[in-house]
Amino acid sequence: MTRWENYLRSAAAVLEEYDGSVPLHHFLKQFFKARPQMGSRDRKTVQQLVYRYFRLGRWQMDMQVADRLLLATFLCETAPDAMLEALRPEFSSHMTESLDEKLAVAGLTWDPAAVFPGIGHLSPSIQKEDFTRSFLQQPRLFIRARPGRKAALLKQLEKAGVTYATAGPDAIALPNGTKTEAILPEKNWYEIQDLSSQETGLRFHPRKIEYWWDCCAASGGKSILLHDRQPDIRLLVTDVRASILENLRRRFAEAGVREYDSRVVDLTAPHPATQLPHTSFNGIILDAPCTGSGTWGRTPENLYYFDPVKIAAYAALQKKIAGNVSKLLAPGGTLIYITCSVFREENEDAAVFLERDCGLRIEESTVVEGYRRFADSMFVTVARRD
Numbered sequence: 012m013t014r015w016e017n018y019l020r021s022a023a024a025v026l027e028e029y030d031g032s033v034p035l036h037h038f039l040k041q042f043f044k045a046r047p048q049m050g051s052r053d054r055k056t057v058q059q060l061v062y063r064y065f066r067l068g069r070w071q072m073d074m075q076v077a078d079r080l081l082l083a084t085f086l087c088e089t090a091p092d093a094m095l096e097a098l099r100p101e102f103s104s105h106m107t108e109s110l111d112e113k114l115a116v117a118g119l120t121w122d123p124a125a126v127f128p129g130i131g132h133l134s135p136s137i138q139k140e141d142f143t144r145s146f147l148q149q150p151r152l153f154i155r156a157r158p159g160r161k162a163a164l165l166k167q168l169e170k171a172g173v174t175y176a177t178a179g180p181d182a183i184a185l186p187n188g189t190k191t192e193a194i195l196p197e198k199n200w201y202e203i204q205d206l207s208s209q210e211t212g213l214r215f216h217p218r219k220i221e222y223w224w225d226c227c228a229a230s231g232g233k234s235i236l237l238h239d240r241q242p243d244i245r246l247l248v249t250d251v252r253a254s255i256l257e258n259l260r261r262r263f264a265e266a267g268v269r270e271y272d273s274r275v276v277d278l279t280a281p282h283p284a285t286q287l288p289h290t291s292f293n294g295i296i297l298d299a300p301c302t303g304s305g306t307w308g309r310t311p312e313n314l315y316y317f318d319p320v321k322i323a324a325y326a327a328l329q330k331k332i333a334g335n336v337s338k339l340l341a342p343g344g345t346l347i348y349i350t351c352s353v354f355r356e357e358n359e360d361a362a363v364f365l366e367r368d369c370g371l372r373i374e375e376s377t378v379v380e381g382y383r384r385f386a387d388s389m390f391v392t393v394a395r396r397d
């Protein structure tokens with residue numbers, strides 16, 4: 012058996028064992044740990060094959076696994092590929108061609124509905140063809156330069172010979188796999204944060220000494236962004252998970268965010284206000300728990316395993332939380348509702364709920380498109396209490 016056939020066999024073994032119940036990168040770690048005979052190049056090749064396989068979602072499922080792995084390699088890669096040269100020479104001379112030309116070579120027609128689960132649920136502004144084709148490429152790694160640090164960061168990247176691109180005022184795109192911790196040792200000069208996520212923060216307009224609440228804070232990515240826009244605010248962070256707030260404390264300490272209050276609170280419980288130190292906020296960031304469907308370019312196993320039936324449960328959870336927290340928005344205050352989802356029920360329908368059921372006025376509702384620029388796609392609504 013050639014080494015190419017061996018790689019295909021190992022990738023097929025992963026696909027046979029993996030059932031989508033844990034993130035693929037966790038599964039692969041365990042899979043490789045149990046096979047210490049595989050060298051780092053073998054692991055990398057098998058991992059790439061498996062990720063590419065999932066990038067096709069459930070399109071062309073009738074194919075043999077090895078054929079589908081090779082097709083995925085042909086469609087996802089643009090550089091010459093030794094495995095294709097050996098096993099699919101009829102593909103390998105077309106690597107640099109457009110996707111349409113490659114599909115013609117393979118004799119296939121792209122099918123957005125087969126690639127993406129729940130295509131009928133997409134937010135209306137999303138262009139289905141471009142969106143689903145974007146899954147063939149992994150989104151980039153983005154960092155956000157913290158105030159006054161961009162020039163120094165760019166210098167460090169240049170010194171290390173890293174190819175970067177600036178993408179907006181504070182965003183820097185890096186090649187995937189860049190060892191940021193080694194190259195950029197001043198950890199409080201930047202945050203790892205997707206480009207679209209950074210752009211949701213353009214809607215945060217905190218003024219000095221205002222009360223702001225990041226109510227689903229997780230490890231605090233949005234709060235640090237908020238702090239960088241105006242450090243002199245009174246900040247409350249909450250989350251239902253105590254462990255993630257521990258991460259937040261460490262991350263805040265590293266980022267130099269010291270003035271804040273934190274609480275573990277379940278925002279679906281009745282009367283969450285009774286657990287808060289303050290009950291009227293000038294600004295609320297509701298970065299809601301969601302399907303994460305706008306980030307599946309990074310976790311393409313979801314294209315294969317996600318069941319659209321789950322969308323309704325997320326939408327119900329989001330409404331419950333939005334209904335509870337919006338009551339604590341002060342007159343004149345703004346609630347910024349964010350998801351990293353591309354589903355209408357979690358996005359535009361939630362904005363309608365904020366307006367009709369929570370009595371807020373919607374100032375802006377936007378899909379922050381990432382799929383044409385190697386970033387995640389998100390949704391943001393700015394709602395005001397008049």
Ligand SMILES: C[S@@+](CC[C@H](N)C(=O)[O-])C[C@H]1O[C@@H](n2cnc3c(N)ncnc32)[C@H](O)[C@@H]1O
Binds near residue numbers: 279
């Ligand atoms: C999308 S994440 C927030 C990401 C974060 N804002 C950031 O920028 O890094 C959503 C968070 O909502 C939290 N969450 C889920 N259900 C909740 C509930 N019932 N009450 C409060 N927080 C909840 C989750 O634990 C998760 O950390």
